[in-house]
Amino acid sequence: MKVLVIGGDGYCGWATALYLSNRGYEVGILDSLVRRHWDNELGVETLTPIAPIQQRLQRWQDLTGKTIDLFVGDITNYEFLHKTLKQFEPNTLVHFGEQRSAPFSMIDREHAVLTQVNNVVGTLNLLYAMREDFPDCHLVKLGTMGEYGTPNIDIEEGFITIEHNGRKDTLPYPKQPGSMYHLSKVHDSHNIDFACRIWGLRATDLNQGIVYGVLTEETGMDELLINRLDYDGVFGTALNRFCIQAAIGHPLTVYGKGGQTRGFLDIRDTVRCMELAIANPAKPGEFRVFNQFTELFNIAELANMVKKAGSGLGLNIEINNLDNPRVEKEEHYFNAKNTKLLDLGLNPHYLSDSLLDSLLNFAIKYQQRVDNKQILPKVSWHRK
Numbered sequence: 030m031k032v033l034v035i036g037g038d039g040y041c042g043w044a045t046a047l048y049l050s051n052r053g054y055e056v057g058i059l060d061s062l063v064r065r066h067w068d069n070e071l072g073v074e075t076l077t078p079i080a081p082i083q084q085r086l087q088r089w090q091d092l093t094g095k096t097i098d099l100f101v102g103d104i105t106n107y108e109f110l111h112k113t114l115k116q117f118e119p120n121t122l123v124h125f126g127e128q129r130s131a132p133f134s135m136i137d138r139e140h141a142v143l144t145q146v147n148n149v150v151g152t153l154n155l156l157y158a159m160r161e162d163f164p165d166c167h168l169v170k171l172g173t174m175g176e177y178g179t180p181n182i183d184i185e186e187g188f189i190t191i192e193h194n195g196r197k198d199t200l201p202y203p204k205q206p207g208s209m210y211h212l213s214k215v216h217d218s219h220n221i222d223f224a225c226r227i228w229g230l231r232a233t234d235l236n237q238g239i240v241y242g243v244l245t246e247e248t249g250m251d252e253l254l255i256n257r258l259d260y261d262g263v264f265g266t267a268l269n270r271f272c273i274q275a276a277i278g279h280p281l282t283v284y285g286k287g288g289q290t291r292g293f294l295d296i297r298d299t300v301r302c303m304e305l306a307i308a309n310p311a312k313p314g315e316f317r318v319f320n321q322f323t324e325l326f327n328i329a330e331l332a333n334m335v336k337k338a339g340s341g342l343g344l345n346i347e348i349n350n351l352d353n354p355r356v357e358k359e360e361h362y363f364n365a366k367n368t369k370l371l372d373l374g375l376n377p378h379y380l381s382d383s384l385l386d387s388l389l390n391f392a393i394k395y396q397q398r399v400d401n402k403q404i405l406p407k408v409s410w411h412r413k
Contacts, residue, residue: 031055032307033117035104035155037097038082039064040257041240041299043169044324047247047254048300049307050095057098058082059110060126063147066365073264073403075245075257076273076395088253095223102131104151110320111158121307123169126151127213131175131355132208132263132408141209148213149220156224167310168232169303170221173214174292174322174365176236178205179358184365187234202318207357208410218318220277225316232315233306237299238292238322241268243391245297256296258391260399262406264343268293268331269405272385275346276392277399282406285353287329290363292322295378305373317324319385320367323377338385356410 036042037058050056062082068074086097098117102109104126124177127148128134139324141384152170159166177184180203181392190199201222204215217234224230248256259265260273262282271281294302302321311317326334329348336346353359378384 030307030337031057031117031119031123031345032060032121032123033057033114033119034123034125035059036127038062039125039129040259041296042125042383044248044256044296045125045300045303046097047089048245049304050089050097051093051247052304057100057119057133058086059100059102059104059113061102061103063103071261071263073261073400074398076260076392076398077255077258078398079155079257080253085253088251092250099186100213104154105147107154107157110154111162114158114163118170120168121167121240121310122155122159123303123307124152124155126167127171128210129157130264131208131210132406134208134213135410143198144210144215146218149216153220156220156230159230160224161226164228164230165313167304167307168221169228169306170217170232170234172218172234172236172318173211174236174343175211176204176206176215176218176318177202177365178207179361179363180205181362184320184363186320186366186369187236200385207355217291222316225314229314231313233311233317233319235302235306235319235321238294238298239266239268240294240299241266241380242296242388243302244387261403263408265330266336267291269388270333272388273399274404275335275344276396277347277388277401279401279404280347280349281332281335282352282404283328283332283348284355284406285359287332288351288360289357290325290327290361292320292325292365292367294323295320295380297378298323298375301375302370305370305375309373319369320365322365322367324379325363325365326380334380334385335389338382339389341382342386342389344389351406354409354411355407
């Protein structure tokens with residue numbers, strides 16, 4: 030099985046590429062390396078020191094004897110993409126190659142346009158390349174639970190059965206995205222659905238919750254294989270950010286009241302979900318949607334869990350409720366279904382005191398790399 034991991038230099042992509050390689054898949058990474066450029070643009074660094082991609086891959090080969098092919102380029106360049114696919118000839122395309130930060134997409138018009146062009150055009154190019162030369166290839170695409178928003182009804186896995194005026198149909202679940210980034214993912218989902226219905230392609234859309242953690246079996250093998258861990262106000266996600274703030278004695282930054290409920294999962298479950306989707310592919314013409322999370326928490330709950338775990342390690346942790354820079358409901362109903370991956374065999378890693386201790390100790394180890402000026406949110410959704 031040949032798997033091309035698009036965006037394989039990023040947080041989820043790197044862990045997935047190594048995981049699949051370790052399990053005998055023939056893996057290639059396609060990446061423009063633009064995520065490193067955005068760090069430079071924002072003046073931030075990941076908490077963990079990340080080696081150049083070529084050095085990372087060489088270290089992987091030295092340790093395991095396994096090679097991962099590297100293709101450096103941009104999938105919005107159709108000629109490059111098509112040439113790469115012809116050269117590698119994948120059975121499965123794992124697509125992480127998108128700008129994944131809601132705050133980044135809301136900085137200004139330029140960043141909103143960059144996000145939508147990068148994400149929507151890149152995915153469209155993939156679909157056309159599949160239609161042209163790889164119609165049997167299975168697209169495994171990273172979506173987001175943020176496509177759904179916070180509706181006052183249960184969130185199904187991609188589709189909902191509706192009765193209206195005496196008639197019944199199963200239709201794509203209504204979307205209420207909360208940022209220009211989440212909007213781009215909705216466009217992706219519609220385009221992929223279209224390609225499956227009209228061209229007979231096969232695809233799995235994995236609507237992922239918020240990922241936490243840094244170590245998988247593979248990324249923990251060596252310092253040069255370590256994964257990135259973002260803590261800044263643009264790319265940092267809630268639990269990772271809280272643990273790093275706790276490690277340096279910075280108050281935990283809870284936006285608003287902290288009543289926002291979201292789905293969460295361990296990065297070890299991210300890579301396993303990818304493998305399950307690859308090993309159990311969609312049928313020709315089928316567009317599947319799996320909700321990829323293991324637990325639901327609100328942000329205030331997470332902050333209190335980190336405070337409790339940190340206190341056990343001797344850390345003095347405060348929680349600050351900041352004015353919410355986002356436009357979102359802070360108190361809302363949220364009940365999302367997530368049975369499809371469990372049915373395929375996912376055995377989740379649930380958030381535990383020991384995992385929080387591990388994350389906090391990891392943050393303490395690298396705390397000297399934290400730039401305090403990058404912690405607070407600097408991007409607002411509100412009209413100026």
